[in-house]
Amino acid sequence: MENLFFGLDLSTQQLKLTVVDENSKVILEESVNFDKELPEYGTKNGVIANGNIITSPTLMWVAAVDRLFTKLQSVGFPFRYVKAVSGAGQQHGSVYWRNNAANILANLDPSQSLVTQLSNCFSILDSPTWQDSSTTQECRQLESIVSGPEMLAKLTGSKAYERFTGNQIAKIYRHNRQAYDETERISLVSSFLATLFLGKYAQIDVSDGSGMNLLNIYTKEWDNRLLEACGGSELRQKLGEPEKDGFKIIGKISEYFIKRYGFDCECMILPFMGDNPSSLLSLRLESGDIVISLGTSDTVLLLTNQADPNTESHTLCHPIDPNTYISMLCYKNGSLTREYIRDVYANKSWNKFNEILLSYPHPHENKIGFYFRIQEITPFAHGIHRFVNQELVEEFDDPKYNARAILESQFMSMRIRTEKLMSDKEWKRIIAIGGASENTEILKVLTDVFGVDVWRYSGKNSAGYGAALKALMTTFRNANSSSSMSDLFMIADPSSENTLIYERMLNIYQQLELRVLNHNQI
Numbered sequence: 001m002e003n004l005f006f007g008l009d010l011s012t013q014q015l016k017l018t019v020v021d022e023n024s025k026v027i028l029e030e031s032v033n034f035d036k037e038l039p040e041y042g043t044k045n046g047v048i049a050n051g052n053i054i055t056s057p058t059l060m061w062v063a064a065v066d067r068l069f070t071k072l073q074s075v076g077f078p079f080r081y082v083k084a085v086s087g088a089g090q091q092h093g094s095v096y097w098r099n100n101a102a103n104i105l106a107n108l109d110p111s112q113s114l115v116t117q118l119s120n121c122f123s124i125l126d127s128p129t130w131q132d133s134s135t136t137q138e139c140r141q142l143e144s145i146v147s148g149p150e151m152l153a154k155l156t157g158s159k160a161y162e163r164f165t166g167n168q169i170a171k172i173y174r175h176n177r178q179a180y181d182e183t184e185r186i187s188l189v190s191s192f193l194a195t196l197f198l199g200k201y202a203q204i205d206v207s208d209g210s211g212m213n214l215l216n217i218y219t220k221e222w223d224n225r226l227l228e229a230c231g232g233s234e235l236r237q238k239l240g241e242p243e244k245d246g247f248k249i250i251g252k253i254s255e256y257f258i259k260r261y262g263f264d265c266e267c268m269i270l271p272f273m274g275d276n277p278s279s280l281l282s283l284r285l286e287s288g289d290i291v292i293s294l295g296t297s298d299t300v301l302l303l304t305n306q307a308d309p310n311t312e313s314h315t316l317c318h319p320i321d322p323n324t325y326i327s328m329l330c331y332k333n334g335s336l337t338r339e340y341i342r343d344v345y346a347n348k349s350w351n352k353f354n355e356i357l358l359s360y361p362h363p364h365e366n367k368i369g370f371y372f373r374i375q376e377i378t379p380f381a382h383g384i385h386r387f388v389n390q391e392l393v394e395e396f397d398d399p400k401y402n403a404r405a406i407l408e409s410q411f412m413s414m415r416i417r418t419e420k421l422m423s424d425k426e427w428k429r430i431i432a433i434g435g436a437s438e439n440t441e442i443l444k445v446l447t448d449v450f451g452v453d454v455w456r457y458s459g460k461n462s463a464g465y466g467a468a469l470k471a472l473m474t475t476f477r478n479a480n481s482s483s484s485m486s487d488l489f490m491i492a493d494p495s496s497e498n499t500l501i502y503e504r505m506l507n508i509y510q511q512l513e514l515r516v517l518n519h520n521q522i
């Protein structure tokens, strides 16, 4: 117990912590669920939705840190053995520190909670999150600055997306100038969390910085034109320079954590990362591996040596390897939309949902559904649309089929787009992570749609584990750099009959998706 490493993850619905020992073994997983444990902030699934404006109270995140550490303290956690701390955060979300906040951060009183002392530190009280889609106007404006979406993607790794932080900043800059002017620093969720542990502003790491539409993904510097367009000449100073070295010790833990919880004064803080990139650090990936995260969002993640950005996926910088990039697809209608279908058709129970899946062992070739309950990212569509024999219907004749149909369409969308990303390469294995990957029946459908083995990562918090491993690796540079294969479990062999059916369905799926998209555009 003499060398412990912390990996935090501030995700959509909860703050999670994974603690590993020097053999990279997980010795503790703890979490704070926002809705359940901090109900005074009034969130549903961690956010407050007002049409397409989706935010989280920044102070709720601060209160979650207080609560997590109080929980650990109450069980006598030996903080003095923690050698290094790193972490991750939901990507794209942003925090606006009010003028003079740095001063307050540097002088925190260890006898009081963080939330009490930081209550006046934010110029915007509700942080825009990755689920927000209220900045379409800002997106088009940003693309026009660089002659279109393709050029913006070539430069920053992505065309303009509503949730990307540059566009969120531009909205505040244009419509809430007073708050913007009162802001001395803008953090991402990850660098905000790191800031709390450092007691001073942490830089934005490049893996998370590449989700802003502001970073040149090759030089890993902010692009002046884009900065200027989103927040004027003062934006560079408000953001600070990006941190390119993922292994850099950015400082020691603050006096506040030393005095209040008993951390060692030598405990190191490493750059915190985007949650998807951080998850990749938790896995020992082989060529042909695809990682599919089934968390609040669904994401598909691939490692690549060459950045080749396009307008349908994201290219992110790798958090520790300067020569590697991450290709990512992201879906907003992930677990929460599956939960909605579970609630309507399976009596709010995953067991019942799974029973339905078991009662349909094969896909129904003629039934396809699209479940964009909230504005989707890929494709940019909205609404629930069901088709039987390619005709739009109100409901399936057998409504329980929705449970299988949602998984089929989510996974077919992933497969079609992954095929485009991999070009000549072929996937050999899928590694599933995130909350829904605990559900074997869901993963069996994934297995059949992709036609290859699906493996499941055994831990609950892959982003936190990845961050804890980075903390460990920095302390002992020669330590085993990733989890052992024994942490991965194979789910099932693909059923060749089902895989064939899905291959036939993919074409029809694509045609119907276009119809849904056109319908939305009208």
Ligand SMILES: Nc1ncnc2c1ncn2[C@@H]1O[C@H](COP(=O)(O)OP(=O)(O)O)[C@@H](O)[C@H]1O
Residues within 6 Å of the ligand: 011, 012, 013, 014, 294, 295, 296, 297, 335, 336, 339, 350, 433, 434, 435, 436, 437, 438, 439, 442
């Ligand atoms: N047995 C299950 N079957 C399907 N989905 C599940 C199951 N258990 C948890 N989930 C889903 O996992 C989601 C949370 O995933 P998680 O990766 O912890 O999210 P995040 O990191 O975004 O907070 C929940 O919203 C829930 O719908």
Ligand SMILES: O=C(CO)[C@@H](O)[C@H](O)COP(=O)(O)O
Residues within 6 Å of the ligand: 011, 012, 013, 089, 090, 091, 092, 130, 163, 211, 275, 276, 295, 296, 297, 298, 299, 330
């Ligand atoms: O927007 C994205 C990635 O671009 C999301 O994947 C967020 O990073 C949210 O993460 P989870 O809370 O779903 O883990």
